[in-house]
Each structure stands twice: as C-alpha cells, then as structure tokens.
Amino acid sequence: MNPQALMDGLVAGSMIGLGAVGITLTYSILRFANFAHGELISSGAYFALLVASALGALFGGMSTPIGPFSFGWAVPVAAVVAFALNGALALLIDWLLFGRLRRQSATIIIMVMASFGAALTLRSLLEFIFTSSPAYYSRSLQIANSLGGGIRATPDQLLSLLVAAILVVAIHILLTRTAIGRSMRAVSENPQLAGVVGIEVRQVIRVVWLLGAGLAAVAGVTAGVLVQIRPQMGFDLLLPLFAAAILGGIGSVPGAMLAGLIVGLSEAIAVQLVGAEWRAAIAFVILVAVLLFRPQGLFGRAE
Amino acid sequence: MAGGGDIMLSTGALVAGYERDLPIVRGVDFSVRRGELVVVLGPNGAGKSTFVKAIAGLVPIHSGAVMLDGSDVTAVPTHQKVRHGLAFVPQTENIFATLSIHDNLLVAAQILPKDRRARRVADLYAMFPDLAVKPARRAGALSGGQRQMLAVARALIVEPSVLILDEPSAGLSPKIVFEVFERLKAINATGVTIILVEQNVKAALAIADRAVILVEGQLRHEGKAAGLMDDPLIAELYLGARPHKDAHR
Amino acid sequence: MNLELIAYGAFFLTMALTYAIIALGLNVQWGQTGLFNVGIAGFVAIGAYTSALLTTPDDPNRFGGFDLPIFVGWIGGAITASIASFLIGALTIRLRADYLAIATFGVAVVVQLAALNLEPLTGGPFGVGFIPRPFAELAGNPLAFGLLNLAVLSLVVGSTYLLLERLARSPWGRVLRSVREDEQAALALGKNATKFRLQAFALGGGIMGLAGATQAHFIGFIAPENYLPILTFQVWAMLIVGGSGNNRGAILGAVLVWGIWAASAGIVSAIVPPEQQARAAALQIVMIGVALCAILLVRPRGILGEERMISRHLGKLRTPSPTANSSADRKA
Numbered sequence: 001m002n003p004q005a006l007m008d009g010l011v012a013g014s015m016i017g018l019g020a021v022g023i024t025l026t027y028s029i030l031r032f033a034n035f036a037h038g039e040l041i042s043s044g045a046y047f048a049l050l051v052a053s054a055l056g057a058l059f060g061g062m063s064t065p066i067g068p069f070s071f072g073w074a075v076p077v078a079a080v081v082a083f084a085l086n087g088a089l090a091l092l093i094d095w096l097l098f099g100r101l102r103r104q105s106a107t108i109i110i111m112v113m114a115s116f117g118a119a120l121t122l123r124s125l126l127e128f129i130f131t132s133s134p135a136y137y138s139r140s141l142q143i144a145n146s147l148g149g150g151i152r153a154t155p156d157q158l159l160s161l162l163v164a165a166i167l168v169v170a171i172h173i174l175l176t177r178t179a180i181g182r183s184m185r186a187v188s189e190n191p192q193l194a195g196v197v198g199i200e201v202r203q204v205i206r207v208v209w210l211l212g213a214g215l216a217a218v219a220g221v222t223a224g225v226l227v228q229i230r231p232q233m234g235f236d237l238l239l240p241l242f243a244a245a246i247l248g249g250i251g252s253v254p255g256a257m258l259a260g261l262i263v264g265l266s267e268a269i270a271v272q273l274v275g276a277e278w279r280a281a282i283a284f285v286i287l288v289a290v291l292l293f294r295p296q297g298l299f300g301r302a303e
Numbered sequence: 304m305a306g307g308g309d310i311m312l313s314t315g316a317l318v319a320g321y322e323r324d325l326p327i328v329r330g331v332d333f334s335v336r337r338g339e340l341v342v343v344l345g346p347n348g349a350g351k352s353t354f355v356k357a358i359a360g361l362v363p364i365h366s367g368a369v370m371l372d373g374s375d376v377t378a379v380p381t382h383q384k385v386r387h388g389l390a391f392v393p394q395t396e397n398i399f400a401t402l403s404i405h406d407n408l409l410v411a412a413q414i415l416p417k418d419r420r421a422r423r424v425a426d427l428y429a430m431f432p433d434l435a436v437k438p439a440r441r442a443g444a445l446s447g448g449q450r451q452m453l454a455v456a457r458a459l460i461v462e463p464s465v466l467i468l469d470e471p472s473a474g475l476s477p478k479i480v481f482e483v484f485e486r487l488k489a490i491n492a493t494g495v496t497i498i499l500v501e502q503n504v505k506a507a508l509a510i511a512d513r514a515v516i517l518v519e520g521q522l523r524h525e526g527k528a529a530g531l532m533d534d535p536l537i538a539e540l541y542l543g544a545r546p547h548k549d550a551h552r
Numbered sequence: 553m554n555l556e557l558i559a560y561g562a563f564f565l566t567m568a569l570t571y572a573i574i575a576l577g578l579n580v581q582w583g584q585t586g587l588f589n590v591g592i593a594g595f596v597a598i599g600a601y602t603s604a605l606l607t608t609p610d611d612p613n614r615f616g617g618f619d620l621p622i623f624v625g626w627i628g629g630a631i632t633a634s635i636a637s638f639l640i641g642a643l644t645i646r647l648r649a650d651y652l653a654i655a656t657f658g659v660a661v662v663v664q665l666a667a668l669n670l671e672p673l674t675g676g677p678f679g680v681g682f683i684p685r686p687f688a689e690l691a692g693n694p695l696a697f698g699l700l701n702l703a704v705l706s707l708v709v710g711s712t713y714l715l716l717e718r719l720a721r722s723p724w725g726r727v728l729r730s731v732r733e734d735e736q737a738a739l740a741l742g743k744n745a746t747k748f749r750l751q752a753f754a755l756g757g758g759i760m761g762l763a764g765a766t767q768a769h770f771i772g773f774i775a776p777e778n779y780l781p782i783l784t785f786q787v788w789a790m791l792i793v794g795g796s797g798n799n800r801g802a803i804l805g806a807v808l809v810w811g812i813w814a815a816s817a818g819i820v821s822a823i824v825p826p827e828q829q830a831r832a833a834a835l836q837i838v839m840i841g842v843a844l845c846a847i848l849l850v851r852p853r854g855i856l857g858e859e860r861m862i863s864r865h866l867g868k869l870r871t872p873s874p875t876a877n878s879s880a881d882r883k884a
Binding site for chain 1 (some may be wrong): 586588590643644647649650651653654655657658659661662665666668669781782785788792830831834835836837838840841842844845848849852
C-alpha cells in the first residue's frame with residue numbers, strides 16, 4: 001500500500017464531500033435527487049475563472065501567487081464571488097424550472113427528469129461557451145512537500161482540506177444552532193407542518209439553493225485549482241457525489257463529508273489495486289453496497 | 304347564535320377540497336365566539352378534518368370566506384396564518400420527530416420578536432413540566448401523550464387567539480385522553496378560543512361549550528354541548544353508522 | 553437521384569425505428585410503471601455488445617466472436633440487458649423512487665467504462681467492427697438493401713408494439729397501472745407490487761437491449777462513444793414528446809425527435825465552419841435540453857398523451873409546494 005494514496009484520497013474525498021453536502025442539503029429539502037448538481041460544480045468553477053481572469057487583467061498583482069500557493073488573491077476573491085453567482089444561477093433555474101414544477105405539484109420523478117434535462121443543457125452550454133478544452137486558474141507548478149511517513153502534499157492540497165473542514169463545520173453549526181438552520185431541518189422533515197408553525201417554505205428553499213450551489217462552486221474552484229477546469233468535471237463527479245450523499249444518509253451534513261472522504265479514499269486505494277481507468281466504477285460499487293446493506297446510510301434514519 | 308362583535312372566527316359559505324371538481328366541504332357557515340370551546344363532530348368522511356385544514360390554509364378554498372377576529376384571512380398563506388393568531392395542531396405528524404423537544408419549541412418561537420422567544424419557551428416548560436425534563440431528547444422518542452402535549456405546547460408558544468386541534472385523542476389511551484382534554488379545558492379557561500375536531504364524542508362533549516355536527520361536508524346541527532349526548536341525531540350518526548367510533552385510524 | 557432519396561429515406565427511417573424500440577422499452581418502464589431510468593445508454597450498450605460478441609466472426613485479438621446467426625445475437629442481447637435491468641431493479645425498486653434513477657445512472661457510467669477498458673471483450677475505444685448486417689449480400693444495391701432492412705426493423709417494431717399493447721391490456725398491465733396510480737393499491741399488493749414493477753423494469757430493459765442489438769447490426773460497427781448520456785437524453789425526449797404511457801406516441805416521438813436531431817445536425821455541419829462544429833453540436837444539445845424541460849412544464853403528457861385518463865391526485869408524492877395551499881394558485 002502506497003501511503004501517498006491516502007493523501008490523494010483525502011484531498012479528492014474532501015472535494016467529493018463538499019459536493020455531497022450540497023446534494024444532501026438540496027435532496028433533503030427539495031425532496032428529489034438533483035442530477036444538475038454536478039453541473040453546478042462546473043458552472044461555479046467557470047464563474048470563478050471569469051472573475052479571476054477579469055481581476056488578473058485589471059489588477060496585475062492579484063495574479064501573483066500568494067506565499068507557497070499556486071494562485072494569487074484573484075482566485076479566493078473569485079471563489080467568493082462565484083459562490084454568490086452560482087447561488088443566483090441556481091435560483092434562476094429554480095424560478096424557470098423547478099419552482100414551476102413544484103407549483104404544478106409535479107411528482108418527484110418529474111423533478112428528477114427535469115434536473116436531468118437541466119444538467120445536459122447546462123453542461124452543453126458551458127461546452128458551447130468555453131469549449132471542451134481544459135482551462136486553469138494558474139499555470140504555475142507546485143512542488144509537493146514531504147509531510148513525513150512517505151506522504152507528500154502540495155500547499156494547495158493542504159489548503160483545500162482546510163477549506164473543506166471549515167465549511168463543513170460552518171454548515172453544521174448553521175443547521176444546528178441558528179433559526180434558518182432549524183427551519184431547514186423542520187422543512188426537511190415535514191414541509192406541511194413547517195408551514196403550520198409559521199416557516200415560509202419558499203424562503204427555506206431559496207436559502208438551500210444558495211447554500212448548495214455555493215458549496216458546489218467552492219468544490220468546483222478547489223477541483224479547478226488542484227486539477228483543471230472542464231465542462232465535464234461536474235458530471236464526472238456526480239456518481240461519487242450521489243454515492244457519498246446516500247452513504248452518509250440523506251440530510252446528514254457530517255455524514256456526507258465523512259462519506260465523501262470514504263469514497264475518495266476507496267477510490268485512491270482501489271486505483272492502486274485495479275488501475276486508474278476503473279476509478280469511476282468504485283463509486284458505483286460503494287453505491288450498490290450501501291443500497292444492499294444500509295439504504296438509509298450511515299447517519300440516516302430508516303424509512 | 305351569531306352574536307355581534309365577539310365572534311372570534313367564522314366561515315361563510317366555505318367550499319373547500321383538494322380537487323376543484325370535488326369539494327369535500329360544501330358551503331359551511333360556522334362561527335365561534337371569543338373564549339368558546341367548540342367541538343366539531345360528524346361521521347367518518349364528513350369533511351371535519353378538511354374543514355379545519357381549509358381554515359388553517361392546508362386545503363385549497365374554492366369559495367367562501369374565513370374571518371379571524373374581524374379580518375378576512377381566506378387568502379392568507381399557511382405560514383402567515385399563525386402570525387394572525389391562528390394556531391393549528393394536525394392530527395398526525397404534528398411534531399418534528401427528528402428535532403429535539405427544545406428545537407420543536409424554538410422553531411415555533413421563531414416568528415416571535417427575538418427578545419420574547421426565550422421567555423415564551425420558558426413559560427411553556429413551566430406549563431408542561433414533563434417536556435422540561437430532557438429538552439435535548441429527540442421528539443420522536445416521546446410517548447403518544449407526550450407528543451400530543453408537545454404539539455399543543457408548540458402551538459401555544461405564539462400565544463394564539465384561536466387554537467384548532469384535529470383529533471388530539473387519536474391513538475391515545477382513555478386515561479391519556481382525559482389528561483389531554485383536561486389540559487385543553489385549562490388552556491381554554493385562560494381565554495384561548497378552541498376548535499376541536501373529534502371522533503371521541505363523549506370525552507369531547509364533556510369539555511365543550513358547544514358542538515356542531517358536519518355530515519357530507521355540510522352543517523347538520525349546532526347547539527349546546529350539554530345534553531347532546533342523548534340526542535337521537537348522535538345515535539343515528541355514530542351508533543347507526545359505525546359502532547366503533549375509534550375504528551378510525 | 554430519386555432512388556438515392558428513397559434509399560436515404562429508408563436509412564433514416566430504419567435508424568429512427570431502432571430508437572423507437574428503445575422508446576418502447578422506456579415506455580414499459582416509465583410510461584406504464586413509473587420507473588425512472590437514467591441509464592438507458594448502458595442497457596442499450598449491453599444489448600449491442602452482447603449481440604456483437606455472439607455474431608461476429610472469431611477475432612484472435614479479443615474474446616469471441618462466436619459467428620452465430622444474427623437473430624441469436626438479438627435474443628442474446630435482449631436477455632443480457634434484461635438480466636442487468638432485473639439485478640439493478642431488484643437492488644433499488646423497493647427503495648426511494650430516485651435511488652433507482654441514481655443506480656441506473658451508475659450502470660450507464662460503469663458500462664461505458666467497461667466498454668472502454670475491457671479490451672479483450674469489447675475492443676476498447678476502437679469498438680467492434682464487422683458486425684454482420686442483415687442482407688449484407690445485397691449491399692451493392694443500396695435501395696434493396698435499405699428497403700429490406702427497413703422492412704426487418706418495421707417487423708421488429710411492429711411485433712414489439714403488438715406485444716406491448718396486448719400486455720398493457722392484459723391483467724398484468726392493469727395491475728401495473730393500478731400500482732403506479734394508486735399508492736393504496738400498491739401498498740395492498742405489498743411484495744407483489746415490487747414483483748410487478750421488477751418484471752416491467754426487466755422487460756423494458758430487455759427491449760432496450762434488443763434495440764441496441766438491432767442498431768449495432770444495422771450500422772455494422774459499435775464503439776463506446778455511441779453510448780454516451782446524450783443517447784439516454786434523446787430517448788427521453790422521444791418518449792416525452794410522443795407522450796409517455798402511449799406506445800404509438802413512443803414510436804411517433806422517436807421518428808420526430810430523430811428527424812429534428814438529424815436535420816439540425818445536417819444544418820450545423822452545412823453552415824458552421826469545421827473548427828466551430830464541436831461548439832455548434834453543444835448548442836444543438838442545449839436546444840434539445842431546453843425543449844425537453846419546456847415540454848415537461850407545458851405539456852407533460854406529450855403530443856399523443858396517455859391513452860387512458862389517469863386521476864390527477866393519486867400517486868402524487870408530497871413535495872414542498874407552499875403556494876398550492878391558497879386557492880388563488882389553483883388552476884381551474
């Protein structure tokens with residue numbers, strides 16, 4: 001076993017975890033599996049690319065790498081802007097599509113299908129605008145530092161772990177300690193009763209789209225910094241994201257993050273054993289195993 | 304019966320139901336006076352539950368009006384109704400089972416001004432000491448009677464002027480039903496107007512001031528609760544139609 | 553000139569009919585049973601590869617082929633795809649409705665991966681060539697070849713259609729519909745409801761496999777990129793446009809959407825400069841995607857709609873719909 005695989009798996013897993021937290025939130029409130037969530041990761045990455053390029057062009061200094069990292073201040077600033085822009089995009093899609101379907105009392109599966117249509121539309125739109133060739137936030141290369149024990153990591157990788165950890169803790173606190181978080185949990189369990197106690201369900205849905213899409217943007221920027229930006233990037237992550245969200249238990253934020261790490265680590269370990277070309281199948285194996293043995297997930301409640 | 308300015312809640316020619324072409328409530332004129340405890344009776348499928356859900360905003364109203372303390376609340380969305388002083392306790396799934404007892408109360412208190420929330424939660428704990436024992440407990444772990452108490456406490460936290468309960472006795476043992484109803488009587492004594500939908504005719508009539516009977520979505524009878532138990536109409540509707548009044552659910 | 557046009561017409565229709573078979577399979581799963589399959593491309597690929605493996609001449613570079621008759625390949629393709637559908641259905645049908653969607657999505661990803669990487673079996677990225685084509689001996693006469701192939705495909709579509717119509721009217725079909733429309737009926741049937749759904753899902757998957765096999769033999773060559781998610785998407789568009797729950801709608805939708813697709817692809821390749829064609833193709837998908845979403849919103853029953861009326865309120869699951877509460881939002 002190569003200890004380096006653990007580090008790579010952890011980094012990949014933290015990205016999967018961030019995406020899965022977004023999926024689990026939207027899933028538990030909106031009550032359908034949103035197949036467009038992967039594309040929100042891609043769109044978030046491209047929003048940040050646009051903003052970072054604009055900032056770099058306007059203020060040359062912002063492209064100069066910060067300390068040991070590969071990118072300048074333009075990227076973190078762009079990530080924050082992309083968080084908001086991606087949230088706005090999700091709200092726009094909800095207004096155009098999902099909100100209308102909800103008002104028609106569409107069945108869950110119609111919503112899933114609509115999200116499938118939205119996913120393909122969004123992905124192709126990104127491909128149309130940015131072409132399918134990969135883009136990068138920064139061209140500067142990084143040297144991985146030894147962390148001891150045969151494990152090496154770049155400063156970017158370590159930062160991505162830190163960002164994921166901070167975000168998950170923040171979301172967890174938001175859900176458990178704040179009024180809007182309590183409202184979200186209430187709507188997730190019973191939207192009708194939530195209305196009866198005075199919660200405006202539409203408002204909660206808006207917040208959830210903002211949060212889910214915002215987290216997707218952060219996951220997209222992280223993936224863009226560590227690997228590259230492609231219109232397909234979110235689609236390729238979708239199966240691991242679903243596997244992690246279901247493994248963690250729908251609705252559980254810590255569960256989604258932990259399951260994301262499990263999926264990432266499993267992929268990294270399995271790649272050592274069966275070869276990188278089978279990476280995408282690992283998530284499927286995990287998914288099948290969860291559905292077989294513990295469909296409610298690690299932290300989910302049995303239905 | 305309709306008496307001037309002290310009408311707390313009324314419906315006029317209320318028609319409601321899930322499907323437009325299939326109204327379940329078919330033209331109900333109904334009113335409750337301030338401080339009254341009224342029980343809504345009727346056989347299964349009479350539309351009692353749909354009637355109160357329509358008042359609470361959970362079932363579409365096709366025509367007619369709902370007046371609350373002098374203002375028209377017919378088109379007010381569900382989540383706004385509680386801000387107008389109308390609290391509703393559904394029959395089933397009336398608490399958030401995955402939330403703690405404390406969070407169940409807090410989530411309801413959220414519509415109050417910030418400075419009043421903690422006070423009201425403390426008030427409710429004082430009123431329902433059972434709930435204060437382990438406030439961090441998952442509400443889903445509570446017993447049937449305790450759940451009902453939590454649901455009532457949750458509804459009362461906003462100090463509603465009208466409290467509507469949809470079959471609070473469902474699934475409870477007679478002893479617990481007695482306790483819950485005693486509690487409702489006490490709440491009513493503090494000035495809260497109560498509308499109670501019930502299958503448990505005897506227990507409900509024992510605490511109610513007045514009773515109305517719904518049959519096939521229309522008002523069939525309205526009058527004092529006392530003595531209604533011996534009315535032949537009750538015998539016809541309940542004893543004739545279904546001997547086991549709690550067979551429902 | 554005219555003959556060429558007829559030959560092209562026959563080619564176009566034959567291709568459209570292979571899609572019509574997939575759409576018929578999807579209609580069994582979705583239209584009649586309400587099961588959502590996001591992995592259509594995977595099941596079609598399973599049928600195509602199985603049939604190719606069974607019927608191609610022996611190839612020293614990979615496992616098989618077995619040089620069996622074409623119809624054996626078609627049956628084999630249908631059976632393999634049906635087994636795959638059965639397995640994935642058995643895993644997820646008793647769970648949440650959208651877990652099936654996620655699992656079938658996974659099937660498509662894994663089948664794509666296997667097609668790419670299991671080179672000894674699938675030929676890897678280069679795919680499988682020399683798949684025997686029906687009436688190959690007539691290839692010198694494009695008109696006869698085209699018309700005969702069209703006849704064969706029409707026969708397959710026709711018999712699948714008749715079979716499905718009979719099934720839909722049989723007691724089995726009636727139970728399926730009641731299971732889909734009425735949660736109470738589904739609950740009352742309990743385990744049996746799951747069994748019926750599973751049978752329908754496996755049947756639909758088998759038909760998709762058959763479609764994949766016929767398509768492979770009609771083109772004569774298959775490769776992993778034939779089975780990308782866009783295929784799943786196209787078939788969904790076909791069924792939704794034609795009207796889910798309606799077998800004739802499935803066939804009509806297939807011909808129509810394939811026509812629009814082929815025409816717009818033709819226009820794109822005619823007017824867009826070569827270096828921009830990839831982008832234009834992306835835009836083509838965007839337009840189809842928008843159209844699908846628009847149909848879901850405006851005319852969810854498709855052109856032909858379902859044959860029988862279904863009640864509107866039954867089978868609806870609880871979704872957060874705060875505005876459905878007030879009467880003002882209720883459409884008359």
